[in-house]
Amino acid sequence: MAGIGFGTWSWGNQLLWGYDPDRDDPELSATLQEAVAGGLALVDTADSYGTGRFNGRSEALLGRILEDCSGELRSRLTVATKLAPFPWRLGRRGFDRAFAASQARLHGHLQRVQLHWSTARYAPWQEGALLDGLADLVDQGRVSELGVSNLGPRRLRALQARLAARGIPLRSVQVQMSLLAPDAIEAGGLKQTCSDLGIELLAYSPLALGVLTVSPGDLPPECTRLRAGLFRRLLPGSEALRAGMAEVAAAHRGSLAQVALNWCRAHGAMPLPGLRRVHQAQDAVAALAWSLSDEERDQLDALALACSARMPANPFMSA
Ligand SMILES: NC(=O)c1ccc[n+]([C@@H]2O[C@H](COP(=O)([O-])OP(=O)(O)OC[C@H]3O[C@@H](n4cnc5c(N)ncnc54)[C@H](OP(=O)(O)O)[C@@H]3O)[C@@H](O)[C@H]2O)c1
Structure with missing residues (x-):
């Protein structure tokens, strides 16, 4: 059964997540420690996380927190960042400076580098060159693992084959995946x-x-305007799905979040919930203690596939 990791997109993001350093920062270290001590084994960040003057903040906060953790705690965690193929990052050496900057923000606590998305749809000639550059980092021993993101089956096969030809394994792919996606x-x-x-x-x-x-039947939480719009759009059409989830949650004395995470695990995927509060980390850790039965998974699959509400697709996703 796949494990559970966690994500740090909200750390430094005001636009979507209403980041407030005075309110959020003091709880982040305890959140990470609770998560890792409880068995969440991978943390995901990106060099593009953090909005406006908080650009790069997610990696910087994570690096600072990891630096203060014990070596024993750090050794239980895989730290994965994503490098964005911005248009000015060109060719095989295009990620060199970005990688060095991420390494510095993370105080060297970095095991996996991931291509944030492929340029296949708008600059196809860049895709192979940028991937080769990331593979060079592995070849040179500067990072140990390579991952990709926002790829469908066709691009995934192509990128995996390109790396395999150099003898470099592709460790992971991350995509949007949930009962609403x-x-x-x-x-x-x-x-x-x-x-x-x-x-x-x-x-x-x-x-x-x-x-x-x-x-x-509950009201959405207080949140930013952008996120409130998503709640307004998706809550009505997902009522039956969430009712089904609530039944499963009650049977396991768990929460809806635990059901959502365990549905991913039941399909062999490692969920990466976004965490910024200790209670959220505790809830994610609690999901590790139980799993869905095959029957529950099938029931939830049917509800998900029949659901009229769907998360918007990531515009950077390629087929
Ligand atoms: N590769 C990519 O392109 C890409 C794109 C998106 C995300 N990601 C990664 O995936 C991670 C997770 O995705 P996400 O942040 O978009 O969304 P998510 O995990 O679907 O939702 C996260 C939000 O749900 C709420 N939450 C978390 N645990 C909860 C709990 N136990 N009970 C109730 N509410 C809970 C929190 O909101 P509040 O804190 O506001 O309460 C949290 O910020 C990101 O942090 C990032 O690392 C990658």
Whole structure:
């Protein structure tokens, strides 16, 4: 059964997540320690996380916190960042400076580098060169693992083959995957490709930005305007799905969030819930203690596939 990791997109993001350093920062270290001590084994960040003057803040906060943790705690965690193929990052050496900057913000606590998205749809000639540059980092021993993100089965096979030709394993692919974004589980979807190729599937936004944590009939939490719009759009159409989740949660004395995370695990994916509060870390850790039965998984699959509400697709996703 796949484990559970966690994500740090909200650390430094005002636009979508309403980041407030005075309110949020003091709890981040305890959140990370609770998560890692409880068995969450991978943390995901990106060099593009943090908005406006908080650009790079997610990596910087994570680096500072990891620097203050014990070596024993750090040794239980894989730290994974994503490098964005911005248009000015060109060719095989295009990520060199970005990688060095991420390393510095993370105080060297970095095991996996991931291509944040492929340029296949708008600058196809860049895709191979940038991937080769990341593979060079592994070859040179500057980072130990390589991952990709926002790829469908076709691009995943192509990138995996390119790396395999150099003898470099592709460790993971992360895509949006949740009960409100279930494409990966459909026949011929990414779940099958990952299992064929032996690549770890990481599920980002497994809680649908929090939509899947709202009990049927409840009001959404206070949040930014952008996120409130998503709640307004998705809550009505997902009422039956969340009612089904609530039944499963009650049977396991768990929460809706735990059901959402365990649905990903039941499909062989490692969910990466976004965490910034200690109670959220505790809830994610509690999900590790139980799993869905096959029958519960099938029931939730049917509700997810029938649900009229769907998360918006990531515009950077390629097929
Ligand atoms: N590769 C990519 O392109 C990509 C894209 C998106 C995300 N990601 C990664 O995936 C991670 C997770 O995705 P995400 O942050 O978009 O969304 P998510 O995990 O679907 O939702 C996270 C939000 O749900 C709420 N939450 C978390 N635990 C909860 C709990 N136990 N009970 C109730 N509410 C809970 C929190 O909101 P409040 O804190 O506001 O309460 C949290 O910020 C990101 O942090 C990032 O690392 C990657």
